[in-house]
Amino acid sequence: MSDFYTQELNSLKKRAVFRERKIFDKNLIDLASNDYLNLSKDFDIFEQTVRELRDFGQFSPRASMFVNGYTEIHKNFEEYISKINNFENGIVFGSGFLANFGMIEALIRKDDFLCMDSEYHASGVIATKTLKNEQFSFFKHNSAENLDDCLYKKNLNSKNRIIIAVEGIYSMSGDILNREIFNIADKYNAILIVDEAHSFGVIGENLLGVFDHFKIQPQKNHIKMGTLGKAVGSYGAYILASKHLIEFLENRTKSLIYSTALSLFDTLYAHNSIHKIYNNSSEIKSELLNIRKMFRDEVKIEKDGLIFPIKIGDSNLVIKYRDILKENGFIVGAIRPPTVETAILRVIGRKAVSQENLKKFFEILKNIN
Numbered sequence: 001m002s003d004f005y006t007q008e009l010n011s012l013k014k015r016a017v018f019r020e021r022k023i024f025d026k027n028l029i030d031l032a033s034n035d036y037l038n039l040s041k042d043f044d045i046f047e048q049t050v051r052e053l054r055d056f057g058q059f060s061p062r063a064s065m066f067v068n069g070y071t072e073i074h075k076n077f078e079e080y081i082s083k084i085n086n087f088e089n090g091i092v093f094g095s096g097f098l099a100n101f102g103m104i105e106a107l108i109r110k111d112d113f114l115c116m117d118s119e120y121h122a123s124g125v126i127a128t129k130t131l132k133n134e135q136f137s138f139f140k141h142n143s144a145e146n147l148d149d150c151l152y153k154k155n156l157n158s159k160n161r162i163i164i165a166v167e168g169i170y171s172m173s174g175d176i177l178n179r180e181i182f183n184i185a186d187k188y189n190a191i192l193i194v195d196e197a198h199s200f201g202v203i204g205e206n207l208l209g210v211f212d213h214f215k216i217q218p219q220k221n222h223i224k225m226g227t228l229g230k231a232v233g234s235y236g237a238y239i240l241a242s243k244h245l246i247e248f249l250e251n252r253t254k255s256l257i258y259s260t261a262l263s264l265f266d267t268l269y270a271h272n273s274i275h276k277i278y279n280n281s282s283e284i285k286s287e288l289l290n291i292r293k294m295f296r297d298e299v300k301i302e303k304d305g306l307i308f309p310i311k312i313g314d315s316n317l318v319i320k321y322r323d324i325l326k327e328n329g330f331i332v333g334a335i336r337p338p339t340v341e342t343a344i345l346r347v348i349g350r351k352a353v354s355q356e357n358l359k360k361f362f363e364i365l366k367n368i369n
């Protein structure tokens with residue numbers, strides 16, 4: 001029997017955008033993963049979590065949250081994360097992908113309109129496939145003006161709900177959200193979804209993300225989504241919002257209703273890990289500031305978060321650069337279309353990488369051509 005997708009796979013190979021999963025050498029210095037604070041290897045938190053789960057007597061959720069998969073572990077975490085972020089209520093999800101896809105598919109009803117930043121994550125973009133063309137549009141990345149224009153021209157009436165979707169720190173460009181977008185959301189009485197996957201644990205007075213960074217008090221129209229598999233070093237996600245919006249999501253989000261609840265280990269590990277971030281935020285912040293300064297001074301990239309993209313442009317070349325860096329002991333992301341418009345090296349300023357190693361990395365990078 002012949003293979004089914006040979007033509008498509010050959011085309012990906014020809015364009016140098018073919019993907020493969022690889023196991024990288026553990027000894028490589030990690031400037032690629034989203035484990036910003038190195039909490040994926042905190043065995044104190046691990047041991048504490050295992051001890052607490054032993055006492056609890058269960059580690060697998062066994063069912064959807066709406067059957068009997070919801071436990072005190074989930075509830076305590078939801079209460080804690082809502083409280084520190086000043087939101088009325090919160091709910092855990094199996095992953096950030098499930099949270100974005102499920103929430104967006106649920107929120108945009110007939111007659112509603114979604115305006116999404118053109119750099120929004122694929123997990124939200126894919127949800128637009130469930131909508132009719134007239135129900136959504138993309139606005140120019142981080143442009144409050146273009147968003148305003150787009151909503152104004154749409155000439156919506158009061159029965160149309162408006163939903164805007166943006167990120168706190170964008171996953172590929174590393175750009176921080178334009179604060180002005182909060183004002184546009186208020187102007188149109190729109191629901192504003194802020195995906196804080198890459199801002200939680202990285203920016204803000206208490207390292208809680210962009211609401212914290214901009215000192216914005218959460219309102220009834222705000223939704224904050226955060227993931228647990230990045231700075232938190234666990235897995236899963238959460239959505240914070242008003243009681244009313246969470247109630248609606250509980251009743252309409254298929255990725256919550258028809259999916260097993262988040263694992264108890266991941267939930268409790270995240271709870272303990274966030275506790276550690278929150279209680280040590282001053283110390284962590286000063287370390288992160290030093291990393292940003294080094295990128296600014298050594299390679300002239302100034303960012304508010306810890307994602308430092310280096311434009312390469314050519315998909316073959318980005319792989320070559322990634323491999324040279326690997327031969328020299330460093331692993332970075334080689335990101336190609338369609339994830340980005342043109343190829344970039346995605347370098348993550350991780351807390352665990354020493355200043356000495358970071359300097360070595362910059363030297364290799366400068367001599368790479």
Ligand SMILES: Cc1ncc(COP(=O)(O)O)c(C=O)c1O
Nearest residue numbers: 095096097121171195197227229
């Ligand atoms: C901005 C953004 N949102 C959502 C997700 C999805 O999160 P998860 O990896 O938990 O599915 C990611 C990460 O892949 C992301 O970068």
